Amino acid sequence: MGVAAKDPESYLPLTESVFHILLALTDKERHGYGIMQEVKRRTKGKVKLGPGTLYGSIKRLLEGKWIEESTERPDPAINDERRRYYRLSELGKRIAAAEARRIVDLVHQAREKKLLPDEAVGKLV
Protein backbone atom coordinates (compact mmCIF):
# COMPACT_ATOMS: atom_id res chain seq x y z
CA MET A 1 0.00 0.00 0.00
CA GLY A 2 1.74 3.17 -0.80
CA VAL A 3 2.14 6.31 1.17
CA ALA A 4 -0.79 8.02 2.78
CA ALA A 5 -2.73 9.68 -0.05
CA LYS A 6 -3.33 13.39 0.23
CA ASP A 7 -6.97 14.23 0.70
CA PRO A 8 -8.43 14.90 -2.79
CA GLU A 9 -10.61 17.65 -1.30
CA SER A 10 -7.51 19.72 -0.65
CA TYR A 11 -7.25 20.30 -4.41
CA LEU A 12 -10.74 21.82 -4.66
CA PRO A 13 -12.34 23.79 -6.09
CA LEU A 14 -11.22 23.00 -9.62
CA THR A 15 -11.36 25.56 -12.37
CA GLU A 16 -14.07 25.23 -14.97
CA SER A 17 -11.56 24.21 -17.64
CA VAL A 18 -9.79 21.60 -15.56
CA PHE A 19 -13.01 19.92 -14.47
CA HIS A 20 -14.21 19.70 -18.06
CA ILE A 21 -10.89 18.17 -19.12
CA LEU A 22 -11.13 15.57 -16.34
CA LEU A 23 -14.76 14.86 -17.31
CA ALA A 24 -13.69 14.30 -20.91
CA LEU A 25 -11.09 11.76 -19.80
CA THR A 26 -13.39 9.92 -17.39
CA ASP A 27 -14.86 7.48 -19.89
CA LYS A 28 -11.88 6.97 -22.20
CA GLU A 29 -8.43 8.06 -23.26
CA ARG A 30 -8.33 11.08 -25.50
CA HIS A 31 -5.79 13.33 -27.16
CA GLY A 32 -5.73 17.09 -26.62
CA TYR A 33 -7.71 18.11 -29.64
CA GLY A 34 -10.20 15.32 -28.93
CA ILE A 35 -10.74 16.70 -25.43
CA MET A 36 -11.46 20.09 -26.94
CA GLN A 37 -14.09 18.63 -29.26
CA GLU A 38 -15.71 16.48 -26.58
CA VAL A 39 -16.10 19.42 -24.20
CA LYS A 40 -17.58 21.58 -26.94
CA ARG A 41 -20.01 18.82 -27.95
CA ARG A 42 -21.03 17.85 -24.41
CA THR A 43 -21.67 21.44 -23.35
CA LYS A 44 -23.48 22.21 -26.62
CA GLY A 45 -20.91 24.82 -27.54
CA LYS A 46 -21.20 26.70 -24.25
CA VAL A 47 -17.68 25.80 -23.16
CA LYS A 48 -14.90 26.25 -25.69
CA LEU A 49 -11.33 25.57 -24.62
CA GLY A 50 -8.77 27.69 -26.44
CA PRO A 51 -5.34 26.24 -27.15
CA GLY A 52 -3.70 28.24 -24.37
CA THR A 53 -6.09 26.97 -21.74
CA LEU A 54 -6.14 23.42 -23.09
CA TYR A 55 -2.43 22.74 -23.47
CA GLY A 56 -1.48 24.85 -20.48
CA SER A 57 -3.89 22.86 -18.33
CA ILE A 58 -2.67 19.53 -19.73
CA LYS A 59 0.88 20.50 -18.88
CA ARG A 60 -0.08 21.29 -15.29
CA LEU A 61 -2.19 18.15 -14.96
CA LEU A 62 0.75 16.04 -16.12
CA GLU A 63 3.10 17.77 -13.68
CA GLY A 64 0.67 17.17 -10.82
CA LYS A 65 0.15 13.57 -11.98
CA TRP A 66 -3.61 13.97 -12.29
CA ILE A 67 -3.28 12.51 -15.81
CA GLU A 68 -0.73 10.31 -17.55
CA GLU A 69 0.35 10.09 -21.14
CA SER A 70 -0.55 6.79 -22.77
CA THR A 71 1.95 5.16 -25.12
CA GLU A 72 -0.59 2.90 -26.83
CA ARG A 73 -2.55 3.97 -29.88
CA PRO A 74 -6.21 3.45 -28.93
CA ASP A 75 -7.22 3.07 -32.57
CA PRO A 76 -4.46 1.53 -34.75
CA ALA A 77 -6.46 2.35 -37.87
CA ILE A 78 -5.84 6.02 -37.24
CA ASN A 79 -2.15 6.65 -37.18
CA ASP A 80 -1.67 10.33 -36.65
CA GLU A 81 1.77 10.61 -35.13
CA ARG A 82 1.07 14.10 -33.86
CA ARG A 83 -1.56 12.93 -31.38
CA ARG A 84 -0.67 12.57 -27.72
CA TYR A 85 -3.14 10.52 -25.72
CA TYR A 86 -3.91 10.99 -22.03
CA ARG A 87 -5.76 9.06 -19.33
CA LEU A 88 -6.82 9.87 -15.77
CA SER A 89 -4.52 8.68 -12.99
CA GLU A 90 -5.99 7.22 -9.81
CA LEU A 91 -5.37 10.58 -8.17
CA GLY A 92 -7.14 12.32 -11.03
CA LYS A 93 -10.16 10.05 -10.67
CA ARG A 94 -10.39 10.74 -6.95
CA ILE A 95 -10.11 14.49 -7.44
CA ALA A 96 -12.75 14.49 -10.18
CA ALA A 97 -15.11 12.51 -7.94
CA ALA A 98 -14.48 14.87 -5.03
CA GLU A 99 -15.25 17.86 -7.25
CA ALA A 100 -18.47 16.21 -8.43
CA ARG A 101 -19.50 15.75 -4.80
CA ARG A 102 -18.67 19.37 -4.08
CA ILE A 103 -20.93 20.67 -6.83
CA VAL A 104 -23.76 18.38 -5.67
CA ASP A 105 -23.41 20.08 -2.28
CA LEU A 106 -23.57 23.45 -4.02
CA VAL A 107 -26.81 22.46 -5.74
CA HIS A 108 -28.26 21.51 -2.35
CA GLN A 109 -27.27 24.88 -0.94
CA ALA A 110 -28.75 26.73 -3.91
CA ARG A 111 -31.97 24.81 -3.45
CA GLU A 112 -32.14 25.66 0.25
CA LYS A 113 -31.85 29.29 -0.72
CA LYS A 114 -34.81 28.83 -3.14
CA LEU A 115 -32.55 29.73 -6.02
CA LEU A 116 -33.72 26.73 -8.03
CA PRO A 117 -37.31 25.90 -8.91
CA ASP A 118 -38.52 22.45 -7.90
CA GLU A 119 -38.63 21.30 -11.53
CA ALA A 120 -34.92 21.89 -11.94
CA VAL A 121 -34.26 19.68 -8.97
CA GLY A 122 -36.84 17.13 -10.04
CA LYS A 123 -34.83 16.47 -13.20
CA LEU A 124 -32.13 15.01 -11.03
CA VAL A 125 -34.38 12.17 -9.88
Place this chain on the structure above:
Amino acid sequence: MGVAAKDPESYLPLTESVFHILLALTDKERHGYGIMQEVKRRTKGKVKLGPGTLYGSIKRLLEGKWIEESTERPDPAINDERRRYYRLSELGKRIAAAEARRIVDLVHQAREKKLLPDEAVGKLV
Protein backbone atom coordinates in the same frame (compact mmCIF):
# COMPACT_ATOMS: atom_id res chain seq x y z
CA MET B 1 -40.06 47.49 -20.19
CA GLY B 2 -36.59 48.88 -19.78
CA VAL B 3 -33.59 48.28 -21.96
CA ALA B 4 -32.81 44.85 -23.27
CA ALA B 5 -31.15 42.99 -20.40
CA LYS B 6 -27.83 41.36 -21.12
CA ASP B 7 -28.03 37.60 -20.97
CA PRO B 8 -27.05 36.57 -17.42
CA GLU B 9 -25.33 33.48 -18.85
CA SER B 10 -22.71 35.73 -20.41
CA TYR B 11 -21.32 36.35 -16.92
CA LEU B 12 -20.76 32.66 -16.21
CA PRO B 13 -19.01 30.77 -14.79
CA LEU B 14 -18.77 32.60 -11.49
CA THR B 15 -15.83 32.15 -9.22
CA GLU B 16 -16.30 30.06 -6.10
CA SER B 17 -16.06 33.13 -3.89
CA VAL B 18 -18.52 35.25 -5.83
CA PHE B 19 -21.15 32.52 -5.99
CA HIS B 20 -20.93 31.99 -2.23
CA ILE B 21 -21.32 35.72 -1.63
CA LEU B 22 -24.39 35.84 -3.86
CA LEU B 23 -25.81 32.76 -2.11
CA ALA B 24 -25.31 34.46 1.26
CA LEU B 25 -27.28 37.50 0.07
CA THR B 26 -30.10 35.51 -1.55
CA ASP B 27 -32.28 35.18 1.55
CA LYS B 28 -31.51 38.49 3.28
CA GLU B 29 -29.37 41.59 3.46
CA ARG B 30 -26.04 41.13 5.15
CA HIS B 31 -22.93 43.13 5.90
CA GLY B 32 -19.46 42.02 4.78
CA TYR B 33 -18.40 40.29 7.95
CA GLY B 34 -21.83 38.66 8.17
CA ILE B 35 -21.38 37.22 4.67
CA MET B 36 -18.06 35.77 5.77
CA GLN B 37 -19.65 34.04 8.74
CA GLU B 38 -22.66 32.76 6.81
CA VAL B 39 -20.45 31.18 4.13
CA LYS B 40 -18.25 29.56 6.75
CA ARG B 41 -21.27 28.21 8.62
CA ARG B 42 -23.17 27.01 5.56
CA THR B 43 -20.16 25.20 4.12
CA LYS B 44 -19.23 23.74 7.51
CA GLY B 45 -15.92 25.55 7.51
CA LYS B 46 -14.88 24.25 4.09
CA VAL B 47 -15.05 27.68 2.48
CA LYS B 48 -13.38 30.54 4.30
CA LEU B 49 -13.32 33.95 2.65
CA GLY B 50 -10.30 36.01 3.58
CA PRO B 51 -10.61 39.79 3.79
CA GLY B 52 -8.84 40.31 0.48
CA THR B 53 -11.21 38.05 -1.40
CA LEU B 54 -14.31 39.26 0.45
CA TYR B 55 -13.92 43.02 0.20
CA GLY B 56 -12.27 42.85 -3.19
CA SER B 57 -15.22 40.87 -4.51
CA ILE B 58 -17.77 43.18 -2.87
CA LYS B 59 -16.11 46.14 -4.55
CA ARG B 60 -16.33 44.49 -7.96
CA LEU B 61 -19.92 43.35 -7.37
CA LEU B 62 -20.93 46.91 -6.52
CA GLU B 63 -19.18 48.26 -9.61
CA GLY B 64 -20.96 45.71 -11.79
CA LYS B 65 -24.26 46.43 -10.00
CA TRP B 66 -24.80 42.82 -9.03
CA ILE B 67 -25.36 44.08 -5.46
CA GLU B 68 -26.43 47.39 -3.93
CA GLU B 69 -25.61 48.99 -0.64
CA SER B 70 -28.62 49.35 1.63
CA THR B 71 -29.04 52.49 3.69
CA GLU B 72 -31.47 50.97 6.20
CA ARG B 73 -30.31 49.28 9.37
CA PRO B 74 -31.97 45.83 9.29
CA ASP B 75 -31.79 45.49 13.08
CA PRO B 76 -32.09 48.82 14.89
CA ALA B 77 -31.17 47.12 18.18
CA ILE B 78 -27.68 46.59 16.87
CA ASN B 79 -26.15 49.89 15.96
CA ASP B 80 -22.65 49.22 14.76
CA GLU B 81 -21.86 52.17 12.57
CA ARG B 82 -19.01 50.34 10.91
CA ARG B 83 -21.32 47.87 9.24
CA ARG B 84 -22.19 48.28 5.56
CA TYR B 85 -25.17 46.23 4.40
CA TYR B 86 -25.69 44.81 0.93
CA ARG B 87 -28.54 43.24 -1.03
CA LEU B 88 -28.77 41.50 -4.40
CA SER B 89 -29.87 43.61 -7.35
CA GLU B 90 -32.28 42.17 -9.92
CA LEU B 91 -29.28 41.53 -12.16
CA GLY B 92 -27.51 39.75 -9.29
CA LYS B 93 -30.51 37.51 -8.71
CA ARG B 94 -30.68 36.55 -12.37
CA ILE B 95 -26.97 35.80 -12.52
CA ALA B 96 -27.08 33.70 -9.35
CA ALA B 97 -30.02 31.72 -10.74
CA ALA B 98 -28.21 31.19 -14.04
CA GLU B 99 -25.13 29.93 -12.21
CA ALA B 100 -27.29 27.55 -10.18
CA ARG B 101 -28.71 26.15 -13.42
CA ARG B 102 -25.21 25.79 -14.82
CA ILE B 103 -24.02 23.68 -11.91
CA VAL B 104 -27.14 21.51 -12.12
CA ASP B 105 -26.12 20.82 -15.72
CA LEU B 106 -22.63 19.97 -14.52
CA VAL B 107 -24.04 17.45 -12.05
CA HIS B 108 -25.98 15.84 -14.90
CA GLN B 109 -22.83 15.59 -16.98
CA ALA B 110 -20.86 14.12 -14.07
CA ARG B 111 -23.62 11.58 -13.57
CA GLU B 112 -23.59 10.59 -17.25
CA LYS B 113 -19.88 9.96 -16.91
CA LYS B 114 -20.60 7.68 -13.92
CA LEU B 115 -18.59 9.98 -11.74
CA LEU B 116 -21.33 10.05 -9.10
CA PRO B 117 -22.88 7.03 -7.42
CA ASP B 118 -26.68 6.76 -7.67
CA GLU B 119 -27.08 7.51 -3.96
CA ALA B 120 -25.50 10.91 -4.37
CA VAL B 121 -28.03 11.75 -7.04
CA GLY B 122 -30.90 10.21 -5.09
CA LYS B 123 -30.40 12.75 -2.34
CA LEU B 124 -31.50 15.41 -4.75
CA VAL B 125 -34.98 13.91 -5.02
Place this chain on the structure above:
DNA sequence: ACTACTATATCGTCCGTCGATATATCGTAG
Protein backbone atom coordinates in the same frame (compact mmCIF):
# COMPACT_ATOMS: atom_id res chain seq x y z
C1' DA C 1 -7.65 48.71 31.00
C1' DC C 2 -7.06 44.65 28.74
C1' DT C 3 -8.32 41.39 25.34
C1' DA C 4 -10.64 38.93 21.85
C1' DC C 5 -13.66 39.68 18.44
C1' DT C 6 -15.94 42.43 15.01
C1' DA C 7 -15.50 45.13 10.84
C1' DT C 8 -13.68 47.23 6.78
C1' DA C 9 -9.96 48.17 3.57
C1' DT C 10 -5.64 47.89 0.67
C1' DC C 11 -1.45 45.84 -1.14
C1' DG C 12 1.52 42.59 -3.62
C1' DT C 13 2.16 38.07 -5.27
C1' DC C 14 0.80 34.19 -7.50
C1' DC C 15 -1.69 31.62 -10.81
C1' DG C 16 -5.12 30.45 -14.42
C1' DT C 17 -7.57 32.08 -18.57
C1' DC C 18 -7.53 33.24 -23.12
C1' DG C 19 -6.57 35.20 -27.56
C1' DA C 20 -2.75 35.61 -30.68
C1' DT C 21 0.70 33.48 -32.87
C1' DA C 22 3.51 29.76 -34.69
C1' DT C 23 4.42 25.39 -36.83
C1' DA C 24 3.40 21.27 -39.04
C1' DT C 25 0.55 17.31 -40.70
C1' DC C 26 -3.67 15.18 -42.59
C1' DG C 27 -7.44 14.52 -45.84
C1' DT C 28 -9.63 15.71 -49.81
C1' DA C 29 -11.55 18.38 -53.65
C1' DG C 30 -10.21 20.36 -57.81
Place this chain on the structure above:
DNA sequence: CTACGATATATCGACGGACGATATAGTAGT
Protein backbone atom coordinates in the same frame (compact mmCIF):
# COMPACT_ATOMS: atom_id res chain seq x y z
C1' DC D 1 -0.37 16.91 -57.32
C1' DT D 2 -1.32 20.72 -55.15
C1' DA D 3 -3.89 23.91 -52.69
C1' DC D 4 -6.88 24.30 -48.86
C1' DG D 5 -9.30 23.69 -44.53
C1' DA D 6 -9.27 21.02 -40.66
C1' DT D 7 -6.47 18.65 -37.36
C1' DA D 8 -2.91 18.87 -33.79
C1' DT D 9 0.39 20.62 -30.55
C1' DA D 10 2.82 24.37 -28.34
C1' DT D 11 4.29 29.02 -26.38
C1' DC D 12 3.70 33.83 -25.21
C1' DG D 13 1.94 37.98 -22.94
C1' DA D 14 -1.87 40.67 -21.08
C1' DC D 15 -5.38 40.59 -17.90
C1' DG D 16 -7.92 39.62 -13.86
C1' DG D 17 -9.24 37.20 -9.62
C1' DA D 18 -7.76 34.75 -5.19
C1' DC D 19 -5.60 35.15 -1.09
C1' DG D 20 -2.49 35.98 2.75
C1' DA D 21 -0.38 39.84 5.01
C1' DT D 22 -1.00 43.98 6.89
C1' DA D 23 -3.38 48.03 8.74
C1' DT D 24 -6.79 50.44 11.40
C1' DA D 25 -10.25 50.93 14.62
C1' DG D 26 -14.66 50.16 17.10
C1' DT D 27 -17.28 46.71 20.28
C1' DA D 28 -18.17 43.78 24.19
C1' DG D 29 -17.08 41.40 28.12
C1' DT D 30 -14.15 40.71 32.25
